[in-house]
Amino acid sequence: MIAHVDADAFFADLHAWQHGHNLVLDIYQITKQFPHEEQFGLTNQLRRAAVSITSNIAEGFRRQGPKEKAQFYRTALGSLTEVQNQLLIAKDVKYIDQASFQDIAYRSVRVAKLLNGLIKKAKTVSVIPHTFMLCHIDADAFFASVLQRKHPKLRGKPLLALGMGGGCVIAASYEAKAKGVKTGMRLVDARKLCRGAVEMPSDFEETAVASRQISSMLEEQCPVMQLLAVIT
Known part of the structure; x- marks a missing residue:
């Protein structure tokens, strides 16, 4: 069975890659403090192993x-184990303190869990299951929720996310929905139902980012996922 990969998908959307990338940056920062004599020793080994994870x-x-x-995800997990071992050595020879070690070790465990999820997913996809559970996931009030996430001051307030042209409500926050505002309602009608509501143009770019983030989280947990439609 061939696993389908969306041509528009990007590896950096994977949570495993994101957490792994942050780990790589931390490794580079920490190894700057290592003795110069380790430039071609532990410093080089740690950096190469860390880069191998995300690569x-x-x-x-x-x-x-x-x-x-x-296979590649298992190789990444192997490189992560190398990093964990080398960090332990760095701690024991006093190149990094206990607090720094515990912090980065904890984050490395997080990456390991995400990698195990990717490996499990890949294994599951390789065998067509006889039975499966169908799950429908709906991001309710999506455009409005994205605006509230981007602008925390809007949280808890009635918000109308407007479409192009501004004459139609394409999403209403739960606070606005409680007043009777519905998706697709004319702005003039929504104003009558929910006086004082915040009106804001929808941020389509930010919404696309949020959509990819949700898809990435689901892909890491679900063996098979099919996007059927986008409904506001």
Whole structure:
């Protein structure tokens, strides 16, 4: 079975890659404090192993076959284990303190869990299950919720997310819905029902980012996912 990869999908949308990338940046920052004598020793080994984590996640993401995907994700997990071992050595030789070690070790465990999820997903896709559970996920009041996430001061307030032209409400926050505002309602009618509501143009770019983030989280947990429609 060939695993489908959306041509518009991007490996950096994966939570495993995002957390792994932050780990790489932390490794580079921490190793700046290592003695110069470790430049071609522990410093180089840690950095190479860390970069290998996200590089293999990226390559595995673009592979079509589930077995190939799992292979690259397992390689990334192996590189992560190298990093964990080398960090332990760095702590024991006093290159990093206990607090710094515990912080980065905790985050490395988070990456390991996400990688195990990707491996499990790849393995599951390789075998067509006899039975499966169908799950329908709906992001309610999506455009309005995205605006409230981007602008925290709007949280808890009635908000009308407007479409192009501004004459139609394409999403209403729960506070506005409680007043009777519905998706697709004319703005003039929504104003009568929900006086004083905040009116704001929808942020389509930010909404697309949020949509990819949701898809990424689901893809890491669900063996097979099919986007059927986008409904506001």
